[in-house]
Amino acid sequence: MLSSDIQRRSSPCCLRAQEHAIEIVGIGANTIRLSSQSLSSLPVAERDVTFETSKGPATRHYKGVLFWDVLQAHKALDGLKPGDQLRKTFIASAKDGYQIAFSIGEIHPDFGNMPLILVAEVDGKPLDGGWRLVAPGDKRGARAVYEVTRIELR
Numbered sequence: 001m002l003s004s005d006i007q008r009r010s011s012p013c014c015l016r017a018q019e020h021a022i023e024i025v026g027i028g029a030n031t032i033r034l035s036s037q038s039l040s041s042l043p044v045a046e047r048d049v050t051f052e053t054s055k056g057p058a059t060r061h062y063k064g065v066l067f068w069d070v071l072q073a074h075k076a077l078d079g080l081k082p083g084d085q086l087r088k089t090f091i092a093s094a095k096d097g098y099q100i101a102f103s104i105g106e107i108h109p110d111f112g113n114m115p116l117i118l119v120a121e122v123d124g125k126p127l128d129g130g131w132r133l134v135a136p137g138d139k140r141g142a143r144a145v146y147e148v149t150r151i152e153l154r
Contacts (some may be wrong), residue, residue, distance in 0.1 A: 002068050008034070015027075016105030019030050019110070020129070020131065020147070020149075021033045021035045021134075022034040022130075022131055022148050022150065022151060023132050023149065023150045023151070024070075024074065024076075024116075024150075024151045024153065025150065025151075025152050025153070026090070026152050026153035026154055027074055027075075027076045027153055032074055033126065034070065034118075034131075036120065037043075039040045039065050039070070039074075039120075042065045042066075042069045042070065042073060043064065043065065043069060044063065044064070044117065045063070045064060045065055045066045045069075045117050046061065046062065047061070047062055047115065047117065047136055048060070048061050048062075048126075048138045049062055049134060051138065051139070051140055051141035051144075052139050052140050053140075053141070058082055059140075060122050060123055061122070061123050061124065062117055062119045062121070062122055062134050062136075063119065063120060063121040063124075064117045064118045064119035064120045064121070064131070064132075064134075065117070065118050065120075066107075066115055066116065066117060066118075067107060067116040067117070067118050067133065067151075068107050068109065068115075068116065070106070070118060071104075071153075075154060078106070081105060082110070085105075085108065086103070086104060086105045086111065087104075087154075088103070088104040088153060088154065089101055089102065089103050089104065089154050090102055090103075090104070090151055090152060090153045090154065091151070091152045092131075092145040092148055092150075092151050092153075093144055093145075093148070093149055093150040093151070093152070093154070094145050094148060094149065095111075095129070095130070095146075095147040095148075095149050096146075096147065098146070099145075100133075100143045100145050102116065102135075112143060114136070114137055115136055115137075116133065116134070116135045117133070117136065118131055118133055118138060118148070119130075119131065119133070119134050121131040129146065129147040130147045130148065130149070130151060131145070131147070131148045132144060132146050132148065133145040133148050133151075
């Protein structure tokens, strides 16, 4: 699945996730706090995603921003050569302690190009518990992180 398969709108749109901030650490000396307001200037990404579940396939419509765009907006990889960028990983942590690791190479547009979405709405409804990270293209949704509280770039 390619980032180009995602519908993207460059005009800001109201992403209506309940106001739960996400901390991003490992970028420079300061912690970055993401909120609906701080993400409102990024292009909105929308995608229908189907995951296999124990009850069969389930399709949902996700709306949010691409995590790659978040990294670019905060200059997370500026100054790093492509090889150095590809050595980077990040761990997404949920409110309940669930954690999943991803690599920059998976989401980098010149390499894996997975459109990892930081989701604010599912099927047109804002998420009550905060942001969700969804990996379109996965067969199963086990790498979806619900109620993301922290993302650590390593």
